Amino acid sequence: MRIEVICTGDEVLTGKTVNTNFSRLSRRLTELGLPVVRETTVGDDRAELRAAFDAAAGRADAVIVNGGLGPTVDDLSQEVAAEAAGVALGLRPEWLENIRDFYRRRNREMPPNNRKQAMLPEGAELIDNPVGTACGFAVDIGAARFFFTPGVPSELDVMTEQQLIPRLRAMSGIDAVMHLKRFHSFGIGESRADHLLDGIEAMDGQGRVKLGFQSHYPQLETKLAVAAPTTGAAEALLEPIAAEVRARLGNFIVAEDDGTLEGAVLERLRALGGSLSTAEAGSQGGLGARLAAADEEGGVFLRASSGNAAAAVARPLGLPDDASPVELAEGVRRADGATHGLAATVDPGTGEVHVALAGPDGGFERRALLIGGARRARHGGVELALDCLRRSLAGAPVDQKIDFEKA
């Protein structure tokens, strides 16, 4: 089954809004073995939208259209869908009532322009949107089934799970399972990983395993993809190959599959009954933000103290303005009563990063001069701090050279 996606809206086409709707939707469908083959973005323009609909109708079995269902005049999806399907637009009283309810529950009057959201192509299948006022719907255009979804991310997500996936699965009738094994590494670039993993695909004599990389600085994701009749068969096929990847990439692997570096650190600390506070300068609070977001179970990550200047972080700890990262790590550990204090100072101008840990059994220091601009220094510095802590907790060397630092 060929699935295409069409995104519409001047805000997406002109780049004002980053198209995260498409990435979330496509990721989810790919996971389920319903890969998207092409994505097209057009603006709030009748002729472009119509041309995109007609072209996709001639190629695809299923087309998901995202956006253009809003209440304002530049939202054109219903109108153009009706034109392309060769039918008229008509009011759906049941959806108008839904919109009125939506506002009533918020103790507000429905603004008059929201009425437009209840106008659908005649004969369209209504697709429920339980969290918003935009009405989803499906119509046939040419030989393809078109599914129309709202541009508001939370509304799209609910409709994808509850409405789109069951319909696409029923249409596809595919049995094969797509299995993906992922390794997240820090410290090596794509070229080097590709070189280190030379010959990995050939380990399966039948060519069923595909190796791929995705570089998102400072991490590299290494992926093994396989299609097999069952999940068990896919896992059995991948197991020896995954073991070989682990052996070759070694200490650079920070997590696998849905795991994260910060998650691995927190899990290890939790197992040790530990707790962690951080002090950081120059990294815009990135270290604390990563740990706070990952500590959903709570109680391991205590607090982050961050500023653009190290002196502003040092003073409330009773330390001198020129306190070293070692002193900051020890200071925040003591002030918070944490078992571990992690400090990182980043100079976004020079790329100089200085990391220090204070723990119950002593600590470490690690310095690096990162390659690239300010953004890379900040992201790389935060990553290096987390990775040094991971290595320290795992008994691995914290001073292994990485590809992103000056020799």
Add this chain to the structure above:
Amino acid sequence: MRIEVICTGDEVLTGKTVNTNFSRLSRRLTELGLPVVRETTVGDDRAELRAAFDAAAGRADAVIVNGGLGPTVDDLSQEVAAEAAGVALGLRPEWLENIRDFYRRRNREMPPNNRKQAMLPEGAELIDNPVGTACGFAVDIGAARFFFTPGVPSELDVMTEQQLIPRLRAMSGIDAVMHLKRFHSFGIGESRADHLLDGIEAMDGQGRVKLGFQSHYPQLETKLAVAAPTTGAAEALLEPIAAEVRARLGNFIVAEDDGTLEGAVLERLRALGGSLSTAEAGSQGGLGARLAAADEEGGVFLRASSGNAAAAVARPLGLPDDASPVELAEGVRRADGATHGLAATVDPGTGEVHVALAGPDGGFERRALLIGGARRARHGGVELALDCLRRSLAGAPVDQKIDFEKA
């Protein structure tokens, strides 16, 4: 001139990578009056890539292709470009030497697979990439000029500015200036703003002004676009209409054009000779991160202290575990010697937000129960805290009801 963009790569098509390359590129071209009319994403698939090239070649004047120039086997752009242009691939020794230099400067040997990056369609115009090993190039396919750019964001950005823009400008020969006036507001949704601004476009009798919205929670962007012969003419046309927008949206406007809410707050504090530290719980450090990133001139934002639990933030300030936001604001102000202390506690589960300011002339408190899930509570809570501070510094009411809170 019709400009299209084609993005290639399984990582973008499958949604593993969010397509920020496209949004940055399109935003930049739109600003310069070189709008992109359509964007197409295809995977690392020879047939799909070829079909996308051929279709765009039949419609567009200029096509920018992004991605597929890497050293690995799944990078297909050069090969497919050569096929579509009907020429062979050939080694460009001058670029191979560039790649070798790139590695030499980093004291490393060039991995053998990088040689592939110096293979270009015969007759292609080489487009320099001063920061990476992927070689940009341009070829004609059909009646369109195709520009090939690397998928690494920093490399794309440099090439866009130094290489693409001059070439596209020369091709377009357009004289008219596109002028955009933007207002950033917090607290009102798109429907309400559309309603408040009813009739704004008609203020220009000749229909030259276009009103648009872009909602990115918790902010709403209101845009007035106009095309005029000169920047001065555009500004003169927009001035009375912009004044009317300001009057109608009132205190909800937090910044205009490239200004930001946090930038406005820091600017005002700087003018007062003030300084600011923050204490936050439940917001994953979002308040501190926003202020740190905006305080490029430095010295106004001192420090952020953040944790998932308010108690972890209270303790190092010598406060009891159940300290109120007012006490946290006063505590962090005192500990850091700041003129202003801003505190925010967010309960991502309930949406309850509690903001407090301690300043030289007293302070304020603001409570709200935000609508939506955990992510909205965090983003909305951070925004509310910053907006209350902005309002307080501007002498505007801090307790004006917003659309995102329960009545």
